[in-house]
Amino acid sequence: MDADSLMALVRFHAWADDRILATGEEVSDQDIRRPDTLDRGSAFDTARHLVDVNWSWREYCLGNDVGDTYVWDHGFVLDDVPALRTFSIEEDLRLRDYVASLDDAALNEPTKVGGDLTVPLWLIVAHIVNHGTQHRSELARYFTVCGHSPGDLDLLDAQVLPWPGGR
Numbered sequence: 001m002d003a004d005s006l007m008a009l010v011r012f013h014a015w016a017d018d019r020i021l022a023t024g025e026e027v028s029d030q031d032i033r034r035p036d037t038l039d040r041g042s043a044f045d046t047a048r049h050l051v052d053v054n055w056s057w058r059e060y061c062l063g064n065d066v067g068d069t070y071v072w073d074h075g076f077v078l079d080d081v082p083a084l085r086t087f088s089i090e091e092d093l094r095l096r097d098y099v100a101s102l103d104d105a106a107l108n109e110p111t112k113v114g115g116d117l118t119v120p121l122w123l124i125v126a127h128i129v130n131h132g133t134q135h136r137s138e139l140a141r142y143f144t145v146c147g148h149s150p151g152d153l154d155l156l157d158a159q160v161l162p163w164p165g166g167r
Contacts, residue, residue, distance in 0.1 A: 001122040002104050009155075010099050013129040014092035016153050017054070020136045021047060021085035023143050023150035031146045032081060039135065043142050048078055050135040051088050057128045058095050061111075061121060099125060 024032060024047055032044045040046040055071040071087075072078050078087055107122040140150050 001107060001120075001126070003099070003102060003107055006107060006122050006125055007096070007099055009126065009129045010092075010096055012155050013132050014089075014096065016136055017050070017088050017092060017132060018085065019150050019153060020139050020143075021081060021088055023148050024081045024139065025085060026148045027081075027143055027146050029080070036142060038138050038142060043139055044081065046135055046139055047081065047084050048072075050132055050139075051078065051084050051091065053131055054088070054091050054095065054128055057124060057131075058091070058098060061098065061124055095125075095128070 024043065027043065032047075033042050035041050036043070038046045040049045052071045056066050059066050066074070076087060078084050102121070107125075108120045110118045111121045111124060112118050113124065136153055140153055143150060
């Protein structure tokens, strides 16, 4: 994958994260924290997981294996949706800066993940985006049921892609 294409996905990811967390700010604290059939039990815990995974995989790419710790174990206070949104905006900027610092050769550099798995670095960044899509979808459904739809979160609806001839 080339750097421009990956950056388009990262920009989409940042836009979609902000859109879902902005919608989460409209949902009552009771609904955000209520256990439901979400991957992490509640919308708040799912959103917090989304933000944590964004941070931890970027840290891994930088060579900082944070192991079994969470972003909040490192001094970041993420105890409500506005704090998650603020941190997410900052984290998405860090991810964009990181990806912008890489050329095509660096993006294709083999990177060890776990025991025997080695993948190109770009695939880890694509995993961050794909993981976010999974949890944003869960949150979008839940928020819609609560009366707060985030609207379309599709890649081509994002209007952040720098394609020639695109909108």
